Amino acid sequence: MKTAMVGVVAAGVFLAGAGAAIAESWHYMPDLQAPGVVFHQGHYRFNPPGQNHGSFEWSGYLKDGSPRDGHNIYVRVRVEGRDGVEYHGKQGQSVFLHKSNWEASQRYTDDAYVRACVDRGAVLLDACSAEVHFRKG
Numbered sequence: 250m251k252t253a254m255v256g257v258v259a260a261g262v263f264l265a266g267a268g269a270a271i272a273e274s275w276h277y278m279p280d281l282q283a284p285g286v287v288f289h290q291g292h293y294r295f296n297p298p299g300q301n302h303g304s305f306e307w308s309g310y311l312k313d314g315s316p317r318d319g320h321n322i323y324v325r326v327r328v329e330g331r332d333g334v335e336y337h338g339k340q341g342q343s344v345f346l347h348k349s350n351w352e353a354s355q356r357y358t359d360d361a362y363v364r365a366c367v368d369r370g371a372v373l374l375d376a377c378s379a380e381v382h383f384r385k386g
Contacts, residue, residue, distance in 0.1 A: 273297060278309060281365040281378040285315040286322040288365040288378070295358060295385040296349075303357025304349035305383070311365065316341030320367050325377070326350045327362040337368075359385035 278291030291309030296302070305328050313322050321340055327333040329352040338344045351358045361384075366377035 273300070278307065278363070278383075279381060281324075281363065281381065282314075283365060283367060283376045283378040285313070285318060285320060285367040285376055286365045286378070287312045287314050288324055288363075291363075293361070293363075293383060295361075295383075298357040301349050302351040302353075303355070304351035305358045305361040306347075306349045307361075307363065308345070308347035310343050310345055311336075311338040312343035313338060313341050315367075318367075320369050323366055323368060325364050325366060328352055328358050329355060329360050333362070335366075357385075 273294060273296065275292045275294050278293050280291070281288040288309050288311050291307065293305065293307040296304050296306055305326070307326070311322060311324055319340070322338040323335045324346060325333040325335050326348070328350045331352055334350060336346055336348055338346075350361065362380050362382050364377050364380040366375045369375055
């Protein structure tokens, strides 16, 4: 009886660890495109509490799709309904970005929004891709 109980407990611990490993694994992010900007080869994961602030961690390549237009490009990331953070690329180039975003008042992040944009200055509205929503779980 004790041997069977030890086996059940060991299986439970193994499955709990496997569930945590799945939650921490990297996932594919769809390409984000708008006229003049492309964010591609993107991946993301939601870190567990205690690892990297329980952040939404992401990476990918931000590419200027119209290098001669004179406009800069950026990726905008919002987590937990807060204002977004902009990560700028370089005009006429493709840059690799690997960032983490989190809400300081929470133990972990489970809600994130990402979009790629062209910064067209103060007069014109920025040209942005559709905003993609990611949820943990």
